[in-house]
Each structure stands twice: as C-alpha cells, then as structure tokens.
Amino acid sequence: MxxxxxxxxxxxxxxxxxxxxxxxxxxxxxxxxxxxxxxxxxxxxxxxxxxxxxxxxxxxxxxxxxxxxxxxxxxxxxxxxxxxxxAAAPSFLEVVKRKLNAISHVTRYYAQINIIVSVTSVCFLPVQSLSQVTPAFLLGVLKAVVAQIFMNISLCSLNQICDVEIDKINKPYLPLASGELSMGTGIAICAGSALLSLALAFLSGSPAVLCAVIAWGLTGAAYSVPLPFLRWKSHTFMAPFTLVILMGLILQIPYFIHSQTYLLGKPFEVTGPFVFATAIMSIYAFVNGLLKDLPDVEGDKAFGMQTLCVLLGKEKVLPLCVNMMLLGYGGAVVAGATSTLMISKLVTIIGHIILALMMWLRSRKVDLDNFDSQFGFYMFLWQLNYVEYILIHFLR
Structure with a gap:
C-alpha cells in the first residue's frame, strides 16, 4: 500500500x-x-x-x-x-510600509495636495509685494494649511467609514473595504485628526481659520453621515453643490480673509483675483462632484444613491462636465482679456486655452466601460485644478 x-x-x-x-x-x-x-x-x-x-x-x-x-x-x-x-514572517519595515500605504489610501493624498496648493495660493492673493512675504506671514500660512489638512483627513476617513459597504462593490481595494485597516483604526484616524485640526486652528489665533475648519467639518459630515436630512452625497444635486461649498467657498473666502486681515493687517477688501478664483473653483468643484461618480454607478445603484450618473447615465454626464469646464475656461479667457497688464493677458488667455484643449482631448479618450480610464480622467481634472491655482495669480 x-x-x-x-x-x-x-x-x-x-x-x-x-x-x-x-x-x-x-x-x-x-x-x-x-x-x-x-x-x-x-x-x-x-x-x-x-x-x-x-x-x-x-x-x-x-x-x-x-x-x-x-x-x-x-x-x-x-x-x-x-x-x-x-512561512517567513514579514519584517517590521514591511509591516510599517504596508500600513502607511493603507493609511495614505484612507486619507487620499491627492486631496491633501489640493489643500496645500489651494490654501497657500489663496493666502498669497492679497499680497502686493515681496516685502509682505515675511517669516511671520509664511508661518501663518503654514498654520492654516496644517489645520485644514487634518480636518480634511478626518472627512476623508469619515466618508470611507460611512461608505464601507458601497466601497466593497465600487472600490474594494480601499483599506477599510478590503480589511487592510480595521474599522476601529479608521474611526481613530477620523476622530484624532478632527480634534488635532480644531486644536491647531484655535492655537493659530486666527478666527477665520477656526471658522474654516469648523465649517469644513460640519459640511463634510452632512455630506457623508447617513442620518435624516443628511448624507447629501446620495441626492442628485446636493452632492456637487456640497463640493461647491467646500472647494469653491470655504477654501477661498475664510483663507483670503485670514491672509488679508490677520496676516497682512489690512481691512477686508474684495479684489478681482479673489472673485475670479471663487468663480472658477466653484465650477471645478461642481464638475468634480459629478465626475467622481462615474466609476461608482454599479455600487450607487445597488444602495439607492440617486446621483446624476445613476439617473442620466455616464454617456450624458461626461459631456455635461466637459462643456461646463469649457464654459469656465471661456470665462477665464474673457477675464484675462480685460486685464490692464500685457503679461497678465498673455498668461491668462494662453494658459486657459491650453488647459481647455488638454481637457477636451483627454475627455475624448475616456472609456466609460473601464474603471481606470474614468478614474484617470477624474485625477487629470485634479491636476488641472492645481495649475489653475497658479494661473489665478496672473489675473491682475
């Protein structure tokens, strides 16, 4: 045998x-x-x-x-x-590397890059000369950026905590949905980041920064938390309008006031670049709120999310987003043409024409049946957003 x-x-x-x-x-x-x-x-x-x-x-x-x-x-x-x-146990460094990678997916690093770029750019809008850029000014900008980053990390974590079941369908690679990080770890990141943000905002001494992080936290919670009259992300137009409030208003108005009144010691005054930045970023935010739902249609349908992509279909939402962006870039070209400085005209007009052309060409390559293609276009819009925060300084 x-x-x-x-x-x-x-x-x-x-x-x-x-x-x-x-x-x-x-x-x-x-x-x-x-x-x-x-x-x-x-x-x-x-x-x-x-x-x-x-x-x-x-x-x-x-x-x-x-x-x-x-x-x-x-x-x-x-x-x-x-x-x-x-089997050989993973080394300490491998475990740390894997956990840090999971945490980076929870906190969404690209969203934090947007916070750094946007808050810094807006704080520099009231600056009229290099002599105003003192160490005290830079420190005040840094305090505002760090406080806003931690509140944004809290909201990114909260969103994934509330969406963990949907993400098992739409984004199973996310650490909470995949089980790479426990729910307790996600809650700890969310709560700890929020408390740290509030503490840093209070210690900054700027009422505008404190108001900004509080407004950001409350609006973001209303966007994600599944409570009566809340969870705005599940409603057709509340989802993009919530991002307009966050990215178009909260990231612009309080930090402009923080820089102009608290850091530079000037009275509050509405300027052309400030109005232009608020308008163009509101368009970016609305389009962002629509495009982010392109890859998530299947999971949103399964959980009864009434997003515009679910109601109208991807085939109609994508051209709508592209046309809205083209309209915004057209307005930017007109605003640049009214500038009294030749360098401002050239940079603003040529820069936005190039951005519009790049966005339009990239949109024609989007495969609505491919997740990577849709998400790639969404991330490309973030990159255009970063460039826009540079161009707004040439509108004088």
Missing amino acids: LQMQCLNLAPKFNPLQSPGCSRKFASPIVTQRHKSSIKCSSQSSFSFPNQNKISHNNNKPPCKPLVPLALQDGHALQQSEDDNKP
Whole structure:
C-alpha cells in the first residue's frame, strides 16, 4: 500500500472527504476518462477501484507528488521536504510600509495636495509685494494649511467609514473595504485628526481659520453621515453643490480673509483675483462632484444613491462636465482679456486655452466601460485644478 503524507489544507480546500481520514487532498488533474474514487482508511492508505494495490518499500523515502495541488485562489502548492516549514514572517519595515500605504489610501493624498496648493495660493492673493512675504506671514500660512489638512483627513476617513459597504462593490481595494485597516483604526484616524485640526486652528489665533475648519467639518459630515436630512452625497444635486461649498467657498473666502486681515493687517477688501478664483473653483468643484461618480454607478445603484450618473447615465454626464469646464475656461479667457497688464493677458488667455484643449482631448479618450480610464480622467481634472491655482495669480 502506497503510504502518502496528508497535506495540511483548510477544510474549504478539501473537496474529498471520507471517514477515517483527517486530512485530504484533491489532484487538479484527472488522468483517466472513467471516474476514479479514492478511499482513505484509518491506516491512511489509498485504494483505486479496478486497479491493483501498490506496496510501498519502507526503506525508501516517500514519493513526492508528480503534480502540484491546486488551491482555490489559482495558485499551486508543490509538496516538498520542507512543507511543514512555517512561512517567513514579514519584517517590521514591511509591516510599517504596508500600513502607511493603507493609511495614505484612507486619507487620499491627492486631496491633501489640493489643500496645500489651494490654501497657500489663496493666502498669497492679497499680497502686493515681496516685502509682505515675511517669516511671520509664511508661518501663518503654514498654520492654516496644517489645520485644514487634518480636518480634511478626518472627512476623508469619515466618508470611507460611512461608505464601507458601497466601497466593497465600487472600490474594494480601499483599506477599510478590503480589511487592510480595521474599522476601529479608521474611526481613530477620523476622530484624532478632527480634534488635532480644531486644536491647531484655535492655537493659530486666527478666527477665520477656526471658522474654516469648523465649517469644513460640519459640511463634510452632512455630506457623508447617513442620518435624516443628511448624507447629501446620495441626492442628485446636493452632492456637487456640497463640493461647491467646500472647494469653491470655504477654501477661498475664510483663507483670503485670514491672509488679508490677520496676516497682512489690512481691512477686508474684495479684489478681482479673489472673485475670479471663487468663480472658477466653484465650477471645478461642481464638475468634480459629478465626475467622481462615474466609476461608482454599479455600487450607487445597488444602495439607492440617486446621483446624476445613476439617473442620466455616464454617456450624458461626461459631456455635461466637459462643456461646463469649457464654459469656465471661456470665462477665464474673457477675464484675462480685460486685464490692464500685457503679461497678465498673455498668461491668462494662453494658459486657459491650453488647459481647455488638454481637457477636451483627454475627455475624448475616456472609456466609460473601464474603471481606470474614468478614474484617470477624474485625477487629470485634479491636476488641472492645481495649475489653475497658479494661473489665478496672473489675473491682475
């Protein structure tokens, strides 16, 4: 009787089971046309019907399987002499690297880059000369940026906590949906970041910064939290309008006031660049609120989310977003043409024409049946947003 070692596989990987055998395996290869059964006795022997029994020579080592054993995940396990050798545990650095990568997905690094660029850019709008850019001014800008970043991290975490079931369909790679990070860790990141943001805003001494982070936190919570009259992201037009409030208003008005009145010591005054920045960023925010739903239609339908992409379809929403952006760039070109400085005219007009052309060409390559293509266009819009925060300074 051929004696064979039983492999240590989990029960779900053992399709053959009979009394008297505590461990079983199934070969992925069938070498005969007729059905063959494997009977396992208490002596761990194998018998094949219609075949002679094969005796094993105890003086020789057990034979290795000729074929690998197939597992359910598509990988193969080859029996060898060191099968029982435990897998090497990941190093401390590997564990830290994996956790940091998961946290970066929770906090959405690209959203934090937008906070850094936007708050810094808006704070520099009231600056009239380089002499005003003092160390105290830069420190005040830094305090505002850091406080806003932590509140944004809190909202990004909150959004994924509230959407964990939907993300298992739409974005199963996210750390909370995949289980890479526990729900407790997500809640800790959310709460800790919010408290740290409020503390930093209070210590900054600027009422505008404190109001900004509070307004940002309350608006973001109303966007995500599934409570009566809240969870605005599930409503057709409330989702994009919420982003207009966040990105178009809160990121512009309080930080412009913070810079002009608290850092520079001037009375509040509405300027042309400030009005232009608020208008163009509101358009960006509205389009952002629509485009982010392009890859999420299946999960949104399953959970009853009445987004515009669900109601109208991707085929209509994408051209709507492109046309809105073209309209915004057209307005920027007209605003640049009214500038009294030639350099402002040239940079503003040529810059926005280039952005409009790049956006239009990229939109023609979007595959509405491909997640990567849709998400890639969404991320491309973020990059255009970063460039816009540079161009607004040339409108004088």
